[in-house]
Amino acid sequence: MQKLLQLPVNAVNIVKGVQGVTQGQEEALSPVLTPDSGPQNWYSAVQPEELRHLRSGGTEDRSALEEGLNSVQTQPLRHDDLKEMLDSNKDSLKLEAMKRIVAMIARGKNASDLFPAVVKNVACKNIEVKKLVYVYLVRYAEEQQDLALLSISTFQRGLKDPNQLIRASALRVLSSIRVTIIVPIMMLAIKEAASDMSPYVRKTAAHAIPKLHSLDPEQKDQLIEVIEKLLADKTTLVAGSVVMAFEEVCPDRIDLIHKNYRKLCNLLIDVEEWGQVVIINMLTRYARTQFLNPNINESLLEENSEKAFYASDDEEEEDKKAEPATLAKRKPYVMDPDHRLLLRNTKPLLQSRNAAVVMAVAQLYFHLAPKAEVGIIAKALVRLMRSHSEVQYVVLQNVATMSIKRRGMFEPYLKSFYIRSTDPTQIKVLKLEVLTNLANETNISTILREFQTYIKSMDKDFVAASIQAIGRCATNIGEVRDTCLNGLVQLLSNRDELVVAESVVVIKKLLQMQPEQHSDIIKHMAKLIDNIQVPMARASILWLIGEYCEHVPKIAPDVLRKMAKSFTNEEDIVKLQIINLAAKLYLTNSKQSKLLTQYVLNLAKYDQNYDIRDRARFIRQLIVPTDKSGALSKYAKKLFLALKPAPVLESPFKDRDHFQLGSLSHLLNAKAAGYQELPNWPESAPDPSVRNVEIPDWSKCSSRKDRKEKKVEKPFYSDSEGESGPTESADSESDSGSGSASASGSDESGSGSESEESGEETESDEEEEDEEEEKKKRKKLDKTKAKKQCIINFDQFDMNKITSVFSQTLAPSGSIKMYELLHRIKGEGLAVEYCFSRQPFSPEPNMVAVQIQFTNNTNSETKNLHIEDPRLQSGMRIREFAEIDVLAAGESVTVVMGIDFCDSTQAANFQLCTHTRKFFVSIQPPVGELMTPAFLTENDFKKEQGKLMGMNEILEKLTLGEKCVNEHVIVERVTATANLSRVPCGSDKECRFAGKTVSSGCLVLVTVTTKEGGGAQLTVNCEKMLIGTMLVKDILQALSQ
């Protein structure tokens, strides 16, 4: 079959094919054109273009067809077989065709003419075909923007798919199609995906942000909002990707990090490797702006001595200036706990298998840690050197920089930098650099011995580098200067010219330091001029003889004589040095060299190189006295024979650490595009309280984590949402709502106090949002926990046990409203409060759980606390808590009881008894507590709402209170008033909530539609009209506050 299709096609086939193509386009279009699918806001803008394209596409095809018919012999129609396969209705044929097309793309062949045929398969059922189509689309959409638009509707549908993989991949492809016209659609899709239930989709949204930003930088502000939202995400899956987006879109918005700093630090270890690298690099920058230099006090004294070794003069001066200033305000340095947190949490990552992560931590320590702690990174970096040679190359570059600043750190690992003959040259040279940096008085003999073996290597470039390294050691360490010099002189008799030349250059530099003692070496070198051909070496020898001609008065003029002979054949640098030599000799020994000098200058006057001609002219004026020569010639000797400072041989890696280590810019020693400068430490620390988050933070949660870990043997629990699994959506949320924040127990009661009433009013929106999310998550966690316990306990134990289990784990939480049951004065020292924990009452699902807290304020024990004589409305039932035997003085205890209110707000009255007294008390539930969240999809919601029209629907208009500025506040207010869950909704103008009454299970549906100018409409649908009316009243009040 396939073979047949590949046969050369005849005209009839072509006609078929073309018809197929146009039909296909119409098919692909139809979902767009039918008015009832997909959002329409972009549709009108695009439609004319699409239609135009359809028309023009059609005619083009027709003309192409005619052309094809005419030139069927001359021009083979290459891809017709592929087109036909794509048009067939067999998936296997389509797949085969797509595979061949992708292979073409991989090889870099142009397959763009197949675009129309491919793009209509975008909705293909076969998932592999679909994926390959995506590959094709992303590759060519930019070139064929108009046609690419045909595929958009498929992705828009995909964005609403219940399968999270499909939602994610739709967003991925949609955001990868670089077509500017769909920017608004992308923006919308990203915003929606950023609040998707599935963390995987949210991760994809984070990935899409930089894509959109590069496509249209004008969207930056809106994108920052999304980034801000995603930064608050608590899942490890999202963290890395959103920080990546942050780094690409708004790396300077450091203020967005404050609130998330601690969370990021704590999540770090569970984030995937690539995310870790990005986060660590970002946090390094962040820490540099927010914390104080931990080395500020000690560094000055200690480092100065070390620095003096290499530092040039001006730098030292700077230090001196800085010193009194810093000394003056020297204060005992105390490390910010957040700074410590970062160091502590990154440290274990030095053990990562991923070299990039290790490097990231290493640079973080190098830039941020107190000096005493930096040492720990050395071991890890040395380990990386065992890795692939590319890794070695990068690591060595960084080690070279670090070893200048902190030599002591790598000294114990000196031998790990020894060179093997099998190392690539670039690695050898870098290792040499490190060895040289590490050399000091104690280890220099070992290092020099090692260097000696290197000089015998077969790799000549490496030998040259070794000689230079010896030179550097000799200049840096005075004790070994003579030894090195002798060694180098021996090398002058080496057979290899390169070795000799390199030695000459290095010797020249060394001699400059103490020329008097070494006239014999200079003589020796003068002899070499006959043999050495390497220009740099010849120039060096000539300079040396000229400079120290007084030490070798006999040889110098003779050398000049020889050079004058060969002047015309020398390289330019050698010629310049000959002129120099001539001038210096003329000044010191004019008798012997006058004529030679004139000769050389004359030769230079007609040289081809203008530098040399210039130099000759300049020198002649200076040294040969004439009438015209001015005052300068008097000083000629001073000018030429001034004492020259010895050169400083320093590492090319010096001062490279002003680039962030591990970065591309550091490696290149030049700023790469998009490089973010590592800021200097601030003089005084910015306010650390910006990082405070008003929720129990992670260090506390970790205790709970531990507890949980013991129960279920699973390793890393920073990620609770991750568990929801592929089925996700509705289910996972159902856990969260029916659970109750009160369950979070002791964790919150401590730190929650600050977020209580007073906090709630003043908090900014952002914090509220934060808190709410956190709350939700906690609910979920606790819910699962509670559930587990119930499952375990329910069958086997009696009520007593259950309540006691609850009383252990449940403590009243700050965020839930407490009601007073018995005032402590009235209760003679016994205070009783209660709240609605919003936890399902497990023994009886149709009871409302009421959590009661007893506090004994007396000085004596209270005994036998229990309930007696409940007086209830008909139908109402009560499930008492187990009797509390003893409540010690000053103690408090919490229990849970269940009450079936029969869906009415009638109070439940009963007597509370102690061993001495009885109190009459009553519990009256707010209507909002009579329900439990129900989980509906958007469609189900609409369906159910449709059933509850007419009498069952209550509409109310309202004006939103000042604080109800956005959706989140509304959601928060509504859920605080009534125990409802939110229903996903496509529009951001509408918030929907659903719940069921506890005892009869009637649906309660709430819709809040906001309008321009603070107006809103509240709709409540409920079979129980009484409940409905009361609920409307309560919500109205909550929202208009």
Next chain:
Amino acid sequence: MIHSLFLINNAGDLFLEKHWKSVISRSICDYFFEAREKAVEPDNVPPVIRSPHHYLINIYREKIFFVSVIQTEVPPLFVIEFLHRVAETFQDYFGECSETTIKDNVVIVYELLEEMLDNGFPLATESNILKELIRPPTILRSMVNTITGSSNVGETLPTGQLSSIPWRRAGVKYTNNEAYFDVVEEIDAILDKSGTTVFAEIQGVIDACVKLSGMPDLSLSFMNPRLLDDVSFHPCVRYKRWESERVISFIPPDGNFQLMSYHISAQNLVAIPIYVKQNISFFETGSSGRLDITVGPKQTMGKTVECLVVTVHMPKVVLSANLNATQGTYNYDPVTKILLWDIGKLNPQKLPNLKGSLSLQSGAPKPEESPSLNIDLKIQQLAISGLKVNRLDMYGEKYKPFKGVKYVTKAGKFQVRT
């Protein structure tokens, strides 16, 4: 981040390109070719190459250059590490990572690259996740696929992607539950002319092949964990447990993976299993030289040394070698100037010896450089550091797995200077 990827073989043919953002013309690779030419040897190509608007970061692996194009600042190790991960994934999928296998499986390669990066940022690099998304090709599966038309591509989101243990897929089932651990140690050493150790360390890895059903939670303990000086772990290992108890506790990925690598650097701990007596000398006149190498056992802990190979990089002027080996075979390649002596098993009673003359290019001066010897060897059933696994326990599952530990010592970068 990573903009594009080009795969280039040793001959300089560009045989695959993939772009994650806008297309970058393959002419960008000219900068690479230039550097490649300059470097002579493939491993001397600088890993980072600059062009006016882009940066090329490349790795060389299995005779293929993986050249990635970068436009903005990114940690170079990030890219290098990722490229190696790509190469490893190919190896994992196709058995080997070579030009032929990549060309044969170009569609899967493309699908993999598509999944591994999104907009140039790594998305899924765990092999367990990738294998759920794109199933590796097997003969059986490709046959079934051609008949039934079913595909290699998974339809649901891999469970790993969402869980807190992304490296393990859910619902693993085996009839035989087995867990094998290979403790492989490599000796890196430099011995000088006289045979004294200049530098020695042990580089060890523990490779695991775990085929266990469900969600097993393993913990591996050593008899002598104090030996381990510096360790790095697969992400599945719980750092905290190691820190506090020196126990490796982990939920393993399914299949083959490297559990940990370690480093033992204290010099006195490193036993050198063999000694080498060598004498390579060149005469002042007559353009010839002499070679005499003997290898003998030193500290082998009573085990046999196997697969012993001695490699010598000769100076350029050495034309040929006329040698006599008492054991094994030797081969001198006059083009690469490499003398290879394959000894095989080391017999302590009769020490292998290679002896004979070298002939040099006539007229050339006596080479000054001294060649160094690279040694390769293998010792079965021995971890030269003395590291021993104490026990392996499994929690979380009911069945009894088969457990096995194997030790091997190899020579790593083992060099004898002359």
